[in-house]
Amino acid sequence: MKSDPNAPKRLAMIASKGTLDWAYPPLILASAAGAMGWEVGIFFTFYGLPLLLKDLKPKVSPLGNPAMPMKMPFGSQSFQGINWPIPTLAMALPGFNDLTTTLMKQTFKNKGVASIPELRDACLEMDVNMIACQMTMDVFGFKKEDFIEQCTVGGAATFLEYAADADVQLFI
Amino acid sequence: MTYQADQVLDCSGLSCPMPVIKTSKAIKTIEIGQILKMIATDPGSQADMEAWSRQTGNEMLASLKEGDKFVYFIKRSK
Numbered sequence: 001m002k003s004d005p006n007a008p009k010r011l012a013m014i015a016s017k018g019t020l021d022w023a024y025p026p027l028i029l030a031s032a033a034g035a036m037g038w039e040v041g042i043f044f045t046f047y048g049l050p051l052l053l054k055d056l057k058p059k060v061s062p063l064g065n066p067a068m069p070m071k072m073p074f075g076s077q078s079f080q081g082i083n084w085p086i087p088t089l090a091m092a093l094p095g096f097n098d099l100t101t102t103l104m105k106q107t108f109k110n111k112g113v114a115s116i117p118e119l120r121d122a123c124l125e126m127d128v129n130m131i132a133c134q135m136t137m138d139v140f141g142f143k144k145e146d147f148i149e150q151c152t153v154g155g156a157a158t159f160l161e162y163a164a165d166a167d168v169q170l171f172i
Numbered sequence: 173m174t175y176q177a178d179q180v181l182d183c184s185g186l187s188c189p190m191p192v193i194k195t196s197k198a199i200k201t202i203e204i205g206q207i208l209k210m211i212a213t214d215p216g217s218q219a220d221m222e223a224w225s226r227q228t229g230n231e232m233l234a235s236l237k238e239g240d241k242f243v244y245f246i247k248r249s250k
Contacts, residue, residue: 028188
């Protein structure tokens with residue numbers, strides 16, 4: 001039961017992953033919920049915490065992502081449709097993560113998908129409440145001034161109190 | 173059926189969730205009772221715009237398909 005029955009709908013999310021691919025779901029959902037007039041809070045913890053860095057440059061690796069399609073964002077339609085069979089060992093070569101990141105960014109851009117910095121800006125414009133996990137900051141050596149100034153710092157109890165009053169709670 | 177729009181927003185080429193975000197911004201720039209026409213190419217915008225309309229309480233007057241474009245007429249209700 002919500003403490004204020006007249007309050008707008010609320011979405012509470014935990015963002016625990018900071019790669020380019022996994023940065024999308026929380027930011028897409030947060031900005032869409034904000035656009036619908038919902039109140040939104042995201043708790044950035046563990047590997048999700050770097051998404052709050054002022055200089056936001058998430059990357060993606062095909063290693064450990066066995067279902068990731070390996071497709072090219074250029075060339076003819078039939079060329080773009082090829083799913084390249086890349087050997088796992090090749091994915092570990094230096095520069096492969098940068099290549100995958102570049103290709104994924106280009107594919108998303110071609111399809112009209114907003115970039116991660118654009119989506120984060122849209123969230124901030126809609127007053128999405130961004131909470132940095134204090135414990136993760138201590139563990140990984142981040143300081144409050146490393147992050148965007150709109151974020152606040154909190155812990156598990158801070159998030160739980162916020163989530164207790166939410167209509168939708170997601171762990172990503 | 174079409175309506176006389178007070179403002180037109182073109183979201184062609186944009187993917188989820190940008191049409192919804194841009195619509196929510198644009199609707200705030202018109203007066204209550206006025207009509208926003210939004211054009212999109214994202215097929216997912218059909219279901220999304222209906223949901224957005226229900227959640228925000230702004231009235232979806234018409235949701236049309238014109239060739240490869242999706243056209244929405246939305247009345248600002250509050």
